[in-house]
Amino acid sequence: MKKINKLALILIPIGVAINFVCNLVFGNLTGHMVIGDSIGTVLVAVTCGIVPGMLTGLLSNLVSVAAMPVMIFYAPINMLYGLIAGLLARKLIFKSFGKTLATAPVYALAGGTIGTCITYTMMQGEFSGSMANVLIAMPLYAMGIPKLMSMIAGAVVFDIVDKICVMVIVLLVIKALPDRFLIKLPGAKYVVKKAQTTKSDLDDE
Amino acid sequence: MNEEFLAQFRNHIIFPTWWQRINPLSKFVFCLCVGIGAMINSVWWYAATVFTFCFVTLISIHKLRNVIVPLIVLMGIPGIITTIVRVVSHLGDVGPVAFMLFGTPIPVTALQSAAAYFYMMGTFLIIMLTYFVGMEMRDICYCLENQLHVTSTFTFMTLSAMSSITSVIATLNTVTESQASRGIETQGKWTVRLKAIMPTLFPVIISSLTNVENKTLAMDARAFAVKGKHTSLRRIKPPVASDHIWSILGVAILIAIIVLKIMG
Numbered sequence: 001m002k003k004i005n006k007l008a009l010i011l012i013p014i015g016v017a018i019n020f021v022c023n024l025v026f027g028n029l030t031g032h033m034v035i036g037d038s039i040g041t042v043l044v045a046v047t048c049g050i051v052p053g054m055l056t057g058l059l060s061n062l063v064s065v066a067a068m069p070v071m072i073f074y075a076p077i078n079m080l081y082g083l084i085a086g087l088l089a090r091k092l093i094f095k096s097f098g099k100t101l102a103t104a105p106v107y108a109l110a111g112g113t114i115g116t117c118i119t120y121t122m123m124q125g126e127f128s129g130s131m132a133n134v135l136i137a138m139p140l141y142a143m144g145i146p147k148l149m150s151m152i153a154g155a156v157v158f159d160i161v162d163k164i165c166v167m168v169i170v171l172l173v174i175k176a177l178p179d180r181f182l183i184k185l186p187g188a189k190y191v192v193k194k195a196q197t198t199k200s201d202l203d204d205e
Numbered sequence: 206m207n208e209e210f211l212a213q214f215r216n217h218i219i220f221p222t223w224w225q226r227i228n229p230l231s232k233f234v235f236c237l238c239v240g241i242g243a244m245i246n247s248v249w250w251y252a253a254t255v256f257t258f259c260f261v262t263l264i265s266i267h268k269l270r271n272v273i274v275p276l277i278v279l280m281g282i283p284g285i286i287t288t289i290v291r292v293v294s295h296l297g298d299v300g301p302v303a304f305m306l307f308g309t310p311i312p313v314t315a316l317q318s319a320a321a322y323f324y325m326m327g328t329f330l331i332i333m334l335t336y337f338v339g340m341e342m343r344d345i346c347y348c349l350e351n352q353l354h355v356t357s358t359f360t361f362m363t364l365s366a367m368s369s370i371t372s373v374i375a376t377l378n379t380v381t382e383s384q385a386s387r388g389i390e391t392q393g394k395w396t397v398r399l400k401a402i403m404p405t406l407f408p409v410i411i412s413s414l415t416n417v418e419n420k421t422l423a424m425d426a427r428a429f430a431v432k433g434k435h436t437s438l439r440r441i442k443p444p445v446a447s448d449h450i451w452s453i454l455g456v457a458i459l460i461a462i463i464v465l466k467i468m469g
Contacts, residue, residue: 004358006424010417012362017369018410021377025406029398039410055362063366066342068279069240069333070326122244124325126318127294129287138294173410181415 004055005186008048015040015056016063019078026165033131034162038081038107042170045085046094047185053082073118077111084110089190094174100167107166108159116155120148127151132158217442218344222266225339228448229348229441235455236336242462243328251462252324259335272334279330280323287326288319342367347441357435369413377409 018040026036041060045053057078064071084107093099119128125147127133136154141147174182174191182192220226239255263269295315302310346360384404385391391401424430
């Protein structure tokens with residue numbers, strides 16, 4: 001495995017802590033409509049690369065197991081967010097606000113589909129008590145749409161709202177971080193604008 | 206006194222209870238297999254057996270309260286909502302009716318579905334929460350490193366993540382109090398608290414990220430990058446035959462459950 005940069009090595013635990021705290025804050029405030037537990041994962045994936053991002057996702061779920069044991073089954077989703085964010089960062093998506101927001105459905109579709117499949121398997125093909133199921137999936141099911149499809153639709157809709165919030169926060173954090181800090185990270189070239197870098201370098205000199 | 210203090214680093218740690226004395230990895234295999242077993246075959250007798258085992262274990266180590274309170278929190282409101290959802294989704298089922306509720310027939314399948322959720326989720330949660338009773342993450346990491354040869358970098362990240370969570374929550378509390386003293390409303394209706402998210406969460410995230418450089422310097426000063434075997438302050442006794450029995454028992458239970466499920 002390619003050696004992880006030392007700054008990235010420290011950023012991974014910080015990303016895990018950010019995931020935990022954001023989940024705590026957003027979850028309590030919005031009744032788990034916005035979860036926010038992938039802010040740290042996306043942030044680390046964008047600034048440090050795919051592997052650190054996926055590790056952040058994996059560790060986030062592993063350290064939550066002591067408090068919420070079922071989180072162990074959802075670790076692949078958070079890892080997937082790391083992978084998607086890392087890949088999109090390479091396409092320079094995170095340099096533009098509009099493009100970043102436009103990627104929210106990608107995360108929602110991937111996370112919503114896989115997450116629902118995990119829940120569906122775990123619950124042995126039955127509904128769970130999530131808000132997505134109560135507000136969207138059950139009415140769709142009553143209209144004759146298959147159970148799994150209606151559950152996926154509900155999860156994706158809720159995930160889009162969550163991921164829009166995540167993308168906005170990640171982008172604002174990246175903009176707020178000083179360039180002299182960002183350029184030390186492995187993914188600096190994907191987030192720092194060249195003109196700004198040059199200017200800050202000149203300022204430093 | 207000094208000899209005693211030094212001895213705790215030289216010798217293997219002696220845990221106070223029999224449950225803690227089982228090797229963490231062997232115990233994890235046992236608990237995970239039993240928990241997954243409940244997910245595969247959610248029947249009352251299996252749930253009752255696991256609950257009895259957990260209750261006896263927890264009473265014997267005087268930690269019943271440490272598991273029951275989180276279990277009630279995790280199963281309380283989500284459990285009630287899921288039960289209602291499951292009953293409602295089965296209302297149209299054809300078959301025998303259990304009872305009438307406000308003129309609506311509640312089918313037996315609806316109650317069976319709701320009960321299956323409690324057997325499944327309750328059993329999985331109680332066995333996993335029992336696992337973590339009196340267990341420290343650093344002991345699990347130590348075992349991962351020594352028994353499964355997981356890299357010290359991975360265990361460092363895990364333990365560092367645990368300590369980072371505590372420090373970030375402390376920073377969040379400090380920032381919230383500071384912003385409140387500057388006149389930003391942080392308490393009250395949810396709309397008020399929603400407005401306060403940005404001024405409180407942002408400084409926390411930014412300061413956590415920018416402090417990383419200091420931590421890197423501290424790691425360098427402590428020779429983190431030096432190659433070679435890392436030492437540990439705590440030493441866990443290597444697994445013995447009785448520890449392996451727990452793992453084998455867990456796997457055997459899981460296989461038996463799968464076979465029972467296949468055979469119907």
